[in-house]
């Protein structure tokens with residue numbers, strides 16, 4: 075006989091745990107099914123030298139006071155994992171570790187879950203399986219690349235893992251830029267294929283950028299504020315929490331010695347062809363920074379805040395040289411690191427839940443299927459939805475909606 079539960083939360087990361095916290099507060103019986111251990115993604119898909127790029131004060135999981143005497147500092151990976159473990163313990167979250175949900179179907183007005191530990195029937199299901207789950211595709215011809223190693227950032231751990239020689243990093247979002255920085259520190263030759271990604275300065279006018287994003291309301295922008303639904307798929311702006319926090323964008327990396335190229339269009343053996351558009355991609359990043367800084371300047375003026383004047387304009391940056399082609403062997407490149415991002419993976423959900431991009435169709439976490447919810451997606455509702463400081467609001471909304479169901 076399948077086990078019956080009121081609510082099954084699938085995923086024991088920050089989103090599943092925050093939802094569990096509110097379900098507990100509302101007195102709803104539930105279980106959290108986690109295929110690995112609590113915070114598994116941080117354990118198995120981040121690299122050894124990773125630091126959170128959001129300062130400690132943003133670690134605001136609901137109902138949990140984060141105790142640290144350096145709120146403006148950045149947590150290394152081990153501390154971030156400990157934080158999530160402590161959070162789960164703080165309210166005795168009913169997590170079952172090592173249980174993978176392999177299928178979800180509608181059944182008798184509720185849901186049937188097939189799991190590695192047996193079948194479960196639930197009146198409600200909350201999908202908290204993460205937005206950064208399935209590595210996205212590489213480039214045409216990647217399988218023919220004449221290098222010793224190709225890997226996605228989710229499998230990257232440290233420079234020592236890579237064979238000697240140069241590294242072509244494809245993708246200039248958060249992971250690509252942070253790993254480029256680490257490889258440059260390790261003395262590696264780095265080529266960075268730059269995509270259309272915004273970036274941020276670490277600090278501006280006396281404060282950390284996250285503080286400004288909070289004060290100006292940028293973190294609270296909702297999907298309705300976006301120019302188009304596809305804008306929510308844009309990559310997260312790279313900025314680093316390593317070494318006390320610093321800029322970490324392509325122009326800054328070029329100044330440190332990385333060679334920048336346009337997007338990888340195709341690979342044939344040792345030959346890589348790049349798409350034109352490097353200058354436009356860099357101009358896109360510059361324009362994003364200018365827009366954010368203008369928003370901050372206006373906020374300071376409007377609120378009459380006491381903030382230092384902006385420092386001199388950054389740069390001049392190394393000149394941009396568009397490269398059409400690269401011979402991997404001649405350039406001494408032995409590794410290609412695919413920093414092309416992630417997408418969610420709902421292939422195990424036997425319901426037409428996703429849109430053409432593979433993202434769950436929902437409004438503030440509520441899907442069209444009664445009792446089926448989603449939390450933890452990038453821009454689920456707000457810009458901060460997938461962050462430690464944003465997931466709580468969404469989790470509370472979902473838990474309250476669920477608890478109000480007859």
Ligand SMILES: Cc1cc2nc3c(=O)[nH]c(=O)nc-3n(C[C@H](O)[C@H](O)[C@H](O)COP(=O)(O)OP(=O)(O)OC[C@H]3O[C@@H](n4cnc5c(N)ncnc54)[C@H](O)[C@@H]3O)c2cc1C
Nearest residue numbers: 085087088089109114115126127128175203204450461462
């Ligand atoms: C490189 C990178 C850096 C980031 N840095 C920051 C940062 O500095 N600050 C910040 O606030 N945010 C950061 N984020 C964003 C976000 O905080 C994390 O991605 C966070 O892990 C999202 O939490 P989540 O609970 O939604 O998903 P996850 O942490 O991915 O949790 C989902 C859980 O579901 C489990 N699961 C998946 N499928 C199943 C299944 N079928 N059955 C059972 N269990 C399943 C997984 O094992 C996992 O534990 C970063 C993201 C990335 C990719």
